[in-house]
Amino acid sequence: MTTYDRLFECFATVLHTTPKDQIPLVDMETAELWDSVTSVMLLFAIEEAFDMEVDPDDLESLTSFKKVLVYLEAKGF
Amino acid sequence: MKLMEALRICQQNPSDTSENYRYALLCGCEPLHLKTFLTAYLKQKYPNHFIQTETGLYGDLLGNIQRATNQEWNGVCVLLEWADCDPRLGIRQLGGWQPAHLADILNSVRSVLGRLQEALLALAQKTAVALSLPTLALPPAAYTPTFQHNEFELGLQGLLNDFATHLVQSGSVRLLNPAVLDRLSAPATRRDVKSEVLFGFPYQMAHVDTLCEQIALLITHSNPKRGIITDLDNTFWKGIVGEVGANSVSWDMDGQGQIHGLYQQLLSSLASAGVLIAVASKNDSDVVKEAFQREDLLLKAEQIFPMEVHWNAKSESVGRILKAWNIGADSVVFLDDSPMELDEVKTKYPAIECLAFPTNDYSAAYALLIQLRDLFGKSILSAEDSLRLQSIRQAQELSALTESGSDLSAFLKEANAELQISFAKEPFDTRAYELVNKTNQFNLNGERYTQAEWKQRLDAPSSFLMTVSYADKYGSLGKIAVLQGRKDLNNLIINTWVMSCRAFTRHIEFKTLEVLFHTFQAERIYLEYTPTERNRPFQSFLNGVVERGLTSLGEILSTSFQQRCPSLHFNVKVSV
Numbered sequence: 001m002t003t004y005d006r007l008f009e010c011f012a013t014v015l016h017t018t019p020k021d022q023i024p025l026v027d028m029e030t031a032e033l034w035d036s037v038t039s040v041m042l043l044f045a046i047e048e049a050f051d052m053e054v055d056p057d058d059l060e061s062l063t064s065f066k067k068v069l070v071y072l073e074a075k076g077f
Numbered sequence: 078m079k080l081m082e083a084l085r086i087c088q089q090n091p092s093d094t095s096e097n098y099r100y101a102l103l104c105g106c107e108p109l110h111l112k113t114f115l116t117a118y119l120k121q122k123y124p125n126h127f128i129q130t131e132t133g134l135y136g137d138l139l140g141n142i143q144r145a146t147n148q149e150w151n152g153v154c155v156l157l158e159w160a161d162c163d164p165r166l167g168i169r170q171l172g173g174w175q176p177a178h179l180a181d182i183l184n185s186v187r188s189v190l191g192r193l194q195e196a197l198l199a200l201a202q203k204t205a206v207a208l209s210l211p212t213l214a215l216p217p218a219a220y221t222p223t224f225q226h227n228e229f230e231l232g233l234q235g236l237l238n239d240f241a242t243h244l245v246q247s248g249s250v251r252l253l254n255p256a257v258l259d260r261l262s263a264p265a266t267r268r269d270v271k272s273e274v275l276f277g278f279p280y281q282m283a284h285v286d287t288l289c290e291q292i293a294l295l296i297t298h299s300n301p302k303r304g305i306i307t308d309l310d311n312t313f314w315k316g317i318v319g320e321v322g323a324n325s326v327s328w329d330m331d332g333q334g335q336i337h338g339l340y341q342q343l344l345s346s347l348a349s350a351g352v353l354i355a356v357a358s359k360n361d362s363d364v365v366k367e368a369f370q371r372e373d374l375l376l377k378a379e380q381i382f383p384m385e386v387h388w389n390a391k392s393e394s395v396g397r398i399l400k401a402w403n404i405g406a407d408s409v410v411f412l413d414d415s416p417m418e419l420d421e422v423k424t425k426y427p428a429i430e431c432l433a434f435p436t437n438d439y440s441a442a443y444a445l446l447i448q449l450r451d452l453f454g455k456s457i458l459s460a461e462d463s464l465r466l467q468s469i470r471q472a473q474e475l476s477a478l479t480e481s482g483s484d485l486s487a488f489l490k491e492a493n494a495e496l497q498i499s500f501a502k503e504p505f506d507t508r509a510y511e512l513v514n515k516t517n518q519f520n521l522n523g524e525r526y527t528q529a530e531w532k533q534r535l536d537a538p539s540s541f542l543m544t545v546s547y548a549d550k551y552g553s554l555g556k557i558a559v560l561q562g563r564k565d566l567n568n569l570i571i572n573t574w575v576m577s578c579r580a581f582t583r584h585i586e587f588k589t590l591e592v593l594f595h596t597f598q599a600e601r602i603y604l605e606y607t608p609t610e611r612n613r614p615f616q617s618f619l620n621g622v623v624e625r626g627l628t629s630l631g632e633i634l635s636t637s638f639q640q641r642c643p644s645l646h647f648n649v650k651v652s653v
Contacts, residue, residue, distance in 0.1 A: 013084045040109060040276050041084075048080050048282060056275060 003077045007069055010045040014038060028063040042068075050077055078286050080110060083117035090127060097127045098527070100296070101153040103141040105161035107277040108132040110285045115154060118293035135277060136164075139189070142196040151527045152205040152296040155197065156288070158279065159211045159233070162186040162193075166215060166233075168273055174218040179229045182218070186233055190240040201249035202505070205528045207296040209253040210241055212288060213268050213279060248457050248507075251295050262287040300515050302430070302452045303404055304353035305344065306395055308413040309360060309386075312434040313337065313344075313376075314368070319360055323367035328375070336442040340434070341375035343446050348380040351462025352453050353402050353469065355383050357394035357411070362386040382466055391418045392425035399426075401473055403578040405517060405611070410452060459508045461555035468554045468579040475582050489583060490646040492549040496585065498592055498651045502535050502542045509544050509559045516575035519586070519618070523609035524573065534572070539563045541597075545589055547580055554579055558589060567600040569593060574604065578614075586618055588645050594635045596651065604631040 001009075011023045015033055018026060028034045043062075047053055050072065054062070062068050078086075102108055102115050116130040133141025138161040145153055160167025163185045165178065172178070200206055221227040244250040262284045273279035280288070310317045314326040315334030327334035328341055348354050354376065358365060365386045369378040378384070383401050385394030391413070399406060407428040413419050419431040430452070435441035455462075475488075514525050526534065535542055545558035557580040562571035576586060593602060606629055608616060616627065622641055623631040 010081070013081050013088075016084070016088050037109065040278070041113075044110065044272075044282065045080055045084070053271075056271060059275075 003072055004069060006049050007046070007065070007072060010042065010049050011065055014041045014045055024065050026065045046072075052077075078114065078117060078290070080113065080282055083110075083113045083286075086117040086120050087113055089120070091125050095125055095127050097129055098123055098151045099129045099131070099149065101141075101145045101148075101150050102130050102132050102156070103138060103145060103153060104132075104156040105136055105138040105141075105158060106273075106279055107135055109276070109278045110282065111156065111280070111289060114285050114289035115293055118290050119297070122293060122297045139192055139196055142193065142200055146196070146200045146203060149529060149533065150204045151529050152207065153200060154292045154296055155206060155208045156292070157193070157209060157211055158213055159186075159215055160279075162189045162211075166218065167279075168216055168270065169277060174216070176220050179219065183229065183232050183236070187236050190236055194240055194243055197244060197250055198247055201247070203529075203532065205251070205296060206249070207251045207253065207292050208244065209258075209288060209292055210237060210255055212255070212258060212262075212264075212284070214264060249505075251298075251456055253291055253295050258287065258291060261291070298456075300408075301455055302352075302410055303408040303515075304355065304398075304402055304410070305347065305449070305453075306355045306357050306398055306409060306411045307344065308391075308415070308418065308434070309356060309358040309365065309368075311414040311436045312412055313341065313356070315436070318364050318368050323364060323371065326368060329373075336439055338375060339446060340442070343449060345376040345380060347449070347453050348376065348466070349463070350453075350455065350458055351465045353404075353466060354381050355385065355398040355402070356381055357385045357391050357398065357413075359388050359391070360386050380466070382470060390421060392422050395422050395426060395429070402469060403472070403518070403581075408515075410449070457507055459511075459555070461508060461557075464553055464555045465579070467552050471551050471554075472579045472581065486644060486646075492551065492646075493648070494547065494549040494583065494646060495648045495650070496588060496592075497546040497548075498589075498649060499544045499546075500541055500596070500651075500653050501544075502540075505532065506542075506544060506556075508556045509542065512556070512559050512575050512577065513561075513573055516577060517609070517611040518578050518614045519574075519576040519581065520609065520612045520615055521571065521574040521604055522607035523612060524607075534561060537563065539565070543589070543593065545576075545585065547583070547585060558585060560589065560593070564597055564599075567598070569597055569599045569602045571602060571604045574615075581614065584643055584645055585647075587622075587642050588647050588649065590622070590633065590638060591642065591645065592649060592651065594638065600635050602633045602635075604633070605629070606631045 008023055011026060012020060015023070015026060015031065015038065017033060018031065026034070043054055043059065046068065052075065058071065062071055100119060102112055104111060112130050112132055116128050119128045119130070133144065138157065142155065163182050164170040165172035165174065165182055197206060197208065215230055215233065217223055219227045219229040241252055245252050267281055267284040268279055269281045307313055314328045315332060315337050316326040318326045328338035329335060344354055383398055385397060395411060399409065405428065406426040410430045410432060411419070411422050412432050412434050414434045414436050416433060419433060422429060423431045432445060435445065510528060510531050513531065534540060540561065540563050543560040544556055546556045547554040558576040559573065560571055561573040562569055590602065593599065604619065606619060606627065619627055619631050622633050622638060624634055624637065
């Protein structure tokens with residue numbers, strides 16, 4: 001499973017009512033269901049799926065699918 | 078269970094017509110994944126129900142409990158942590174850990190625990206409550222190094238023990254056993270400091286998983302198993318009695334059979350708590366009789382019924398034991414050291430839980446003892462538990478008498494039978510609730526209820542509850558029947574009627590109807606009847622008393638009931 005696929009699964013599970021084709025485009029600013037609780041859910045789901053810990057200083061910048069994907073790839077995933 | 082799996086389970090829903098089960102998850106932290114995991118485990122337990130899990134406000138456990146008391150729930154799970162007793166015992170508030178503060182923290186914890194106790198007891202009067210005591214270690218607030226115990230932490234532990242003891246003694250709050258949590262979730266790995274500081278959620282995910290699984294188990298636990306059928310050789314004792322003789326089988330350390338002794342000790346404890354114990358052994362019955370005369374046995378022969386000892390198939394023995402006990406195979410555990418015997422019984426009775434006795438593996442055998450305690454454990458022991466075996470023996474004697482064509486009526490007349498009938502709805506009768514939820518054969522419609530649903534039925538306007546206890550010159554059967562219904566003008570509508578199979582063939586059901594007609598001055602009784610796979614005994618009874626045959630609302634007229642009723646010989650005491 002690629003990094004993209006694993007991340008897609010995390011987003012699709014947490015934001016389960018978002019249409020699948022919208023997941024790669026999803027953004028905290030525009031997604032209605034993405035609130036602070038969803039952010040924490042996503043964070044834990046990603047940490048579990050990739051068996052890693054997100055640095056607290058990086059949290060604020062991880063506000064879209066694309067940004068999280070870039071972050072993970074930069075971390076070597 | 079992983080978070081993603083729990084989320085997926087939460088997103089699955091049964092059909093639109095499924096019933097809704099509503100639970101409360103009350104904690105002082107952010108509920109976050111606690112809610113996800115608890116909902117997932119409840120959904121696994123009740124796959125055909127909608128599960129709605131509601132939470133309260135952050136940082137207000139006491140208020141959450143008080144607000145929940147005014148609502149209807151199927152169950153409430155309360156997760157207490159030290160920070161709920163005093164925020165200075167958490168790590169989100171900077172209240173100071175000065176030595177001078179410690180006495181004040183102790184006083185504050187004493188006061189909060191007192192209020193929590195009061196609120197929990199009030200909540201438990203309304204619904205089932207499961208409570209978890211603090212699972213996170215205290216912060217380094219005391220002045221000693223953490224490897225040295227101190228007066229402050231001992232004081233806190235003492236307050237918590239008093240709080241927990243009082244709740245357990247009340248019999249209304251189910252307390253999660255911290256020792257089980259310690260076994261499943263290492264205490265040092267539970268806290269997630271980053272998550273607690275950043276999000277107000279203090280747990281590592283693995284601990285959330287364990288905590289929610291256990292609290293879900295506790296809040297939904299209802300019907301323990303009821304009977305154990307045990308093998309003898311290399312199970313009940315070490316050795317083959319037919320080969321080494323009655324005096325050479327062992328169950329102690331000298332004979333290297335200690336684990337069998339512990340098994341006997343557990344069986345004896347279970348028997349005293351009302352669990353039925355039977356033996357199914359391929360053996361020479363005379364040799365087994367001789368072994369059971371040994372004084373050092375931890376489970377005595379009189380605690381066992383029936384004893385099936387012969388050379389025929391074990392499934393044949395199991396069939397006879399089930400008939401004598403008159404309970405379903407799904408309520409029974411069969412233990413044997415032989416995989417072949419376990420397979421043979423499982424093939425004939427798939428519903429029986431078959432467990433292998435691991436003769437040469439001390440750890441596995443000890444784990445089996447724990448498993449048995451979990452399968453048969455009860456929240457509360459009732460008076461009926463100690464009477465069960467005696468009454469089953471009586472029931473079988475009565476049944477033999479009926480089958481032999483003896484004069485049952487004459488026998489009953491001589492028995493000095495006494496019925497104690499109560500119409501009291503308060504305090505909550507756990508035995509009545511238990512009977513409603515586990516009786517299969519003499520059961521009007523097979524309906525099962527959660528504690529909250531049952532309380533709701535009893536609280537409805539014009540609703541009545543009738544419980545029946547039986548005793549005769551041979552002993553007491555305790556509380557054996559429960560009816561719940563409502564009065565509508567001159568009619569009674571019965572929604573629930575169950576009677577223990579131990580009370581069959583005594584005409585108690587006829588006397589129950591007679592008392593109902595008399596007490597309520599009713600002209601008709603309507604019974605909300607549904608046939609089930611197992612309520613044939615109830616169908617047979619109804620066929621004999623209802624007008625115009627069996628329907629979903631069976632009608633019994635006072636006038637014609639008198640003609641159909643056999644002669645009854647009971648002393649009846651009615652209380653309200």
